[in-house]
Amino acid sequence: MFLWLLINNRTLTRDNLAKHRKVEDATCLFCVENKSCHHLFFDCAVARRCWTVVSDILGIQVGGDIVSIGQLWLSEKKYSVINMITSAVLWLIWKLRNELCF
16 A cells, blocks of 8 residues: 555655645755655655665665666566565655654
């Protein structure tokens, strides 16, 4: 469910919440830039560092954007381990953000 929300830009990041109610602080919890779904998972310094470490471990460049990760999800079972790892990294970034937020 989480991955579907992420792909469809429906996660409750501050930019999506601002569409429905007033959000006083629209900045990222990790840095001072405006927060969006793409920023949180790919552009933020914390996310970029996570993706760099994961890419180094796997020996393949991952985490550039949701499209590059999604292309591997659509491939056959060849990338099943990488798909599990990238999904877990996305989930862990989300959980870390929620721990800081709440």
